[in-house]
Amino acid sequence: MLVAWKYKERNTIIQRLDPRARWIFLLSLTFSIVQFWDIRFLLFFFVISFGHYFLCRLTWKETRRIWTFVLTLVVVIIGINAVLTGRGGPGEVLKGPKHILWQVEWVVPWVGWTISPNITVEKIVFAITQMVRMLSITVLFIPLAYTFNPNQYGVTFRGLGLPDKVAVSMDLAFRFVPTLARDFSITLDSQRARGYEVERLEGGLIAQIRKMAPLVVPVTINAIVGGEDIVNAMDLRCFGLRKRTWIHKLEYRPRDYVLIGLSVLILAGSTFANLGLGLGNFWMPGWALRLFGF
Amino acid sequence: MFDQQDTAAPLVIEGLTFRYHTRPKAALRDVSLTLERGELLLVAGASGCGKTTLIRCINGLIPRTYRGDLEGRILLYGQDASGMTMARLSQTVGTVLQDPERQILGSFVLNEVAFGLENLGLPREEIIQRVDETLDYLGISHLRDRETFYLSGGEKQKVALAGVLVMHPSILLLDEPLASLDPASAQEALALFRRLADEGVSIILVEHRVEDALSIHPDRVLFMQEGRTTYYGPPDDLAEVVDYREVKMPAHIVIRRAASDPPPSFVPLIKPDGREPLVTFENVSFAYEEDGPIVIRDVNLTIHRGDVIALLGPNGAGKTTLVKHAIGLLKPRQGRVLVGGHDTREMSVAQIAHTLGYVFQSPSHMLFAPTVREELAFGPKNLGYAEEAITEGVNRAVEIVNLRGLEEYPPLALSFGQQKRVSIAAILAMRSKILVMDEPTAGQDYWNYMAFMDSILQMPGFEAILFITHDLDLAICYASRVILMHEGRIAGDGPPTEVLTDLELLRHCHIVPTSLLQANLKYLPRTGRFMRAEALAHVPVA
Numbered sequence: 022m023l024v025a026w027k028y029k030e031r032n033t034i035i036q037r038l039d040p041r042a043r044w045i046f047l048l049s050l051t052f053s054i055v056q057f058w059d060i061r062f063l064l065f066f067f068v069i070s071f072g073h074y075f076l077c078r079l080t081w082k083e084t085r086r087i088w089t090f091v092l093t094l095v096v097v098i099i100g101i102n103a104v105l106t107g108r109g110g111p112g113e114v115l116k117g118p119k120h121i122l123w124q125v126e127w128v129v130p131w132v133g134w135t136i137s138p139n140i141t142v143e144k145i146v147f148a149i150t151q152m153v154r155m156l157s158i159t160v161l162f163i164p165l166a167y168t169f170n171p172n173q174y175g176v177t178f179r180g181l182g183l184p185d186k187v188a189v190s191m192d193l194a195f196r197f198v199p200t201l202a203r204d205f206s207i208t209l210d211s212q213r214a215r216g217y218e219v220e221r222l223e224g225g226l227i228a229q230i231r232k233m234a235p236l237v238v239p240v241t242i243n244a245i246v247g248g249e250d251i252v253n254a255m256d257l258r259c260f261g262l263r264k265r266t267w268i269h270k271l272e273y274r275p276r277d278y279v280l281i282g283l284s285v286l287i288l289a290g291s292t293f294a295n296l297g298l299g300l301g302n303f304w305m306p307g308w309a310l311r312l313f314g315f
Numbered sequence: 316m317f318d319q320q321d322t323a324a325p326l327v328i329e330g331l332t333f334r335y336h337t338r339p340k341a342a343l344r345d346v347s348l349t350l351e352r353g354e355l356l357l358v359a360g361a362s363g364c365g366k367t368t369l370i371r372c373i374n375g376l377i378p379r380t381y382r383g384d385l386e387g388r389i390l391l392y393g394q395d396a397s398g399m400t401m402a403r404l405s406q407t408v409g410t411v412l413q414d415p416e417r418q419i420l421g422s423f424v425l426n427e428v429a430f431g432l433e434n435l436g437l438p439r440e441e442i443i444q445r446v447d448e449t450l451d452y453l454g455i456s457h458l459r460d461r462e463t464f465y466l467s468g469g470e471k472q473k474v475a476l477a478g479v480l481v482m483h484p485s486i487l488l489l490d491e492p493l494a495s496l497d498p499a500s501a502q503e504a505l506a507l508f509r510r511l512a513d514e515g516v517s518i519i520l521v522e523h524r525v526e527d528a529l530s531i532h533p534d535r536v537l538f539m540q541e542g543r544t545t546y547y548g549p550p551d552d553l554a555e556v557v558d559y560r561e562v563k564m565p566a567h568i569v570i571r572r573a574a575s576d577p578p579p580s581f582v583p584l585i586k587p588d589g590r591e592p593l594v595t596f597e598n599v600s601f602a603y604e605e606d607g608p609i610v611i612r613d614v615n616l617t618i619h620r621g622d623v624i625a626l627l628g629p630n631g632a633g634k635t636t637l638v639k640h641a642i643g644l645l646k647p648r649q650g651r652v653l654v655g656g657h658d659t660r661e662m663s664v665a666q667i668a669h670t671l672g673y674v675f676q677s678p679s680h681m682l683f684a685p686t687v688r689e690e691l692a693f694g695p696k697n698l699g700y701a702e703e704a705i706t707e708g709v710n711r712a713v714e715i716v717n718l719r720g721l722e723e724y725p726p727l728a729l730s731f732g733q734q735k736r737v738s739i740a741a742i743l744a745m746r747s748k749i750l751v752m753d754e755p756t757a758g759q760d761y762w763n764y765m766a767f768m769d770s771i772l773q774m775p776g777f778e779a780i781l782f783i784t785h786d787l788d789l790a791i792c793y794a795s796r797v798i799l800m801h802e803g804r805i806a807g808d809g810p811p812t813e814v815l816t817d818l819e820l821l822r823h824c825h826i827v828p829t830s831l832l833q834a835n836l837k838y839l840p841r842t843g844r845f846m847r848a849e850a851l852a853h854v855p856v857a
Binding site: 265268 | 374375376379380400401402403405406409410412415416417418419420422423425426429430431432433434435436437438439442443446462463464478479482639642644663664665668669672673675677679680681682683684693694697698727741742745
């Protein structure tokens with residue numbers, strides 16, 4: 022059985038909006054953000070993202086875990102990777118003029134490859150830009166699980182123009198993640214009761230992966246079996262017979278049109294600025310160089 | 316839709332034989348039956364007898380989802396069903412699966428019940444009206460706007476049924492619908508099935524709780540063994556045909572028939588003795604979330620050496636939550652739990668697992684190994700036992716749960732009943748001193764579970780056993796102590812002859828007296844203790 026995300030009614034402006042308008046807003050903003058590498062533009066979106074986040078009125082307690090996850094991902098993986106390699110962005114970060122802060126050459130033992138993760142001012146600025154960019158997108162979507170009424174999952178996607186079958190699948194898929202989390206915790210408990218200690222994984226990588234089998238196998242098998250059950254249960258209730266009715270009805274109100282208009286404006290403006298005016302490429306502020314004494 | 320609806324029988328099956336492509340032997344052999352309008356047909360038999368396969372053949376999942384060789388004919392109102400699409404079939408034949416969790420798709424009750432009608436493309440107003448009517452009919456209108464995930468087992472079962480009934484099927488297939496229900500909910504569900512049949516719905520009820528199903532007077536019974544029909548006729552003569560050791564029959568029938576057989580020779584090895592405390596709950600209260608609803612309230616309880624405890628109570632009473640504290644998977648919000656004198660807060664689950672073995676309700680969440688033998692060795696290996704001790708423990712566990720010959724099979728390929736026995740054996744192999752089992756008999760045949768319960772109680776090495784169950788008769792046959800839970804509190808605790816004779820208390824805890832309890836109450840002045848029906852048959856007449 023699928024589990025829904027922890028949704029609750031909060032009586033906020035965001036939750037009073039039509040979920041279709043909200044999706045249009047989120048997608049427009051996402052497609053706008055990905056067009057920019059210029060931190061000046063990105064900060065504009067960053068402010069909108071956080072403004073939206075605070076309007077959702079989520080508490081720190083309920084979002085603590087997701088924030089830990091997101092910050093680890095953005096800072097440790099994306100941030101550090103960007104500082105070390107400069108990859109993952111536009112070419113000019115690596116190609117343009119370099120102001121090297123710290124140079125090191127390291128030869129990998131046995132294989133003899135040379136790695137030179139030179140830290141440049143450009144890479145640092147790029148890392149910050151990249152983190153702002155990623156955070157702006159992530160922060161837009163964090164509230165979704167908490168504020169998107171599970172009752173309206175399917176009808177929202179249908180209302181956005183997806184076919185019946187895809188909309189129902191999206192409804193089910195949206196609930197797959199919390200279901201997996203629930204199954205995982207039941208399996209973890211069952212195996213702990215058999216003396217299994219996930220904290221005590223020892224040995225090399227392969228050995229460690231093998232020792233994860235008691236957790237991974239039951240969860241995977243359950244997911245597959247659960248998928249078959251869902252297909253059978255849908256068949257037994259005439260799914261896919263003809264065009265279906267959706268009992269929940271969504272209706273746009275004036276405020277939804279305002280939001281959609283705004284979204285379209287932002288996306289069109291961004292696209293024009295980027296493609297039409299050629300703005301938004303990686304920007305290297307002069308004061309950043311001066312800050313490091315160049 | 317069906318032209319001959321008025322004249323032809325709703326369902327006729329002629330010479331049905333089916334073999335799954337994945338299995339060597341046929342699951343159904345030459346089964347024939349006729350289901351009349353408004354008839355309630357009980358299909359009974361041990362697990363693996365072909366009951367579920369029969370249901371799948373009728374509702375179209377065979378051959379559409381499950382592949383195999385199908386012979387014979389299925390006629391719906393005189394028309395061959397093999398040419399119909401699933402969707403068309405499903406408008407006439409409604410199916411309620413064994414586990415409502417596997418059937419519920421919607422996140423809210425309203426969405427769930429409406430799902431089928433939405434697929435039929437009916438107008439929105441009509442759907443809502445029919446959903447409300449159906450919820451009202453089943454007496455669950457108050458659940459309409461609830462999230463399905465948070466419903467109790469009994470409520471889920473009713474919601475799943477509502478999702479099918481709302482489509483107005485004229486044939487209803489019910490596959491072990493009582494499996495996840497507490498006795499009171501099961502009685503309610505059965506009464507409902509009778510009412511539906513009386514109103515003209517033709518029902519096939521697959522159930523191995525034969526005793527319970529007989530209480531609503533099915534019109535006919537089909538009894539199956541290894542895919543064949545061994546009895547098909549009125550319920551009254553069933554008792555003469557089936558073995559009372561294989562299928563659970565009403566106590567008075569067992570007593571009558573067992574009188575001519577030798578008396579059972581069951582003597583439990585584990586006996587109450589020095590009253591040494593093994594597990595102690597001190598003022599334990601618990602809620603899953605800090606400011607969430609309280610699930611366990613102020614429980615004080617001591618499990619002594621020699622106790623065989625049956626923990627009874629309705630769905631959602633907090634039974635599982637309580638016993639999860641004993642192995643340290645949950646820690647109390649207030650109070651403390653001591654295992655062997657140590658606070659569970661200061662021990663890891665693995666440490667507690669040395670003394671306390673815990674069998675989870677669902678086997679599918681724990682089985683992972685490529686063979687049954689490796690699966691059973693997993694626990695003892697984690698606990699660091701020596702090789703010979705592991706082999707010995709595994710062999711004995713295999714013996715007790717009747718899995719001999721399946722040691723090299725992958726557990727994930729076994730039937731549900733067998734998987735459940737593997738999950739019990741996996742804990743038995745750890746040779747813990749205290750054994751805790753959550754619903755050990757769920758999904759098991761009567762014969763199988765009685766056999767392994769007998770063996771477990773005769774197995775040396777246990778100092779205490781606790782099992783959670785909905786089956787009052789299991790408590791009567793095995794427990795030396797009964798604990799009743801109701802709404803997170805302990806409502807009754809004592810020897811079975813004390814707790815289970817308080818019928819008012821049982822009613823308060825939604826427990827329905829069984830025929831075995833009634834027989835025992837009658838015999839109690841002569842026996843002085845509770846016993847199984849076979850033993851009652853040999854009590855001398857006063």
